[in-house]
Amino acid sequence: MIKDIQQEILKLKAEKDICILAHSYQAHEIIEIADFTGDSYKLSVDASNVRSKNILFCGVHFMAETAKMLSPDKRVFLANPLAGCPMAEQMEPEMIEALKRQEPDRKVVAYINTTAKLKSVCDVCVTSSSAVKIVKAMDAEKILFIPDCNLGAFVQKNVPEKDIKLLQGGCPVHAAVAPDEVRQAKRLHPDALVLVHPECVPKVSEQADYVGSTSGIINFAKNSEAEEFIIGTEISIAEHLQYECPGKKFYILSKKILCPNMKLTTLMDVYNSCAGIDNGEAFEIKMTEDEISSARVCIDEMLRLG
Ligand code: 13P
Ligand code: SF4
DSSP states (O other): OHHHHHHHHHHHHHHHTEEEEEETTSOHHHHTTOSEEEOHHHHHHHHHTOOSSEEEEESOHHHHHHHHHHSTTSEEEESOTTOOOGGGGSOOHHHHHHHHHHOTTSEEEEESSSOHHHHTTOSEEEOTTTHHHHHHHSSOSEEEEESOHHHHHHHHHHOTTSEEEEOSOOOTTGGGOOHHHHHHHHHHOTTOEEEEOTTSOHHHHTTOSEEOOHHHHHHHHHHOSOSEEEEESOTHHHHHHHHHOTTSEEEESOTTOOOTTTTSOOHHHHHHHHHTTTTTOSEEOOOOHHHHHHHHHHHHHHHHHO
């Protein structure tokens, strides 16, 4: 049944000139039929290189919005319109503008998990895989890093030469993991390496053997000589890795790292979006030229420095 639906999607994709981009946190059956998969940074680069007329994004709203900004001449659709990222909605542009007025020489770095409205008042975007590199490369000593204070603390640690200010925001899913869960997981699997996403709290990241983005974790596990890994990011990654490396063992760090928004999209959503792409039934991302041009500045800056 799953294979039949996947075949239908592949047919519709070819007929209607659709390119499917899927974030690595999507279900395995969606990853299998996607043209591009990966973390937020890789998908941003992929979105700017798409040739098809239509992009169907399987992920959350800010990701589809970023794809629209990078390919404004394409029609961009989100496979499930309810899939949002709570972190993206945590801060209002007015609040950031007020902070900028207080300290005009402090450059604002926005995690890509933000709305286009918020991006339009920031200087540069980063993703978890590019944050350290970009903050280092910026021509500024004073930085305000928003909204994720855990990723921000990871950047502070790796770029000690800069004055980096943080605000209280972050991913409720990764931040829910308690430091004690790492100790318990290590007791259960003493030979496993612990790989953690920097959206986890510092007391969790400090106990890890490796801290990095989704793609960083995937590549580390694939290339490592080790045979067992505790995966401290969305639980789908342990599943995907287990398919890709059947000779190794992958354990989830915590049942709490299950993103309900990433899990909303089903294979049938992908099928229905492809089938309804020309009759108004698929959810299209609509942005004005002004919205695109004001928010795109900091995405272009990310691609230039990253
Ligand atoms: P990356 O895909 O950039 O690692 O970010 C993780 C995440 O939580 C995406 O929403
Ligand atoms: Fe947002 Fe966290 Fe879910 Fe990523 S995992 S979409 S940052 S809530």
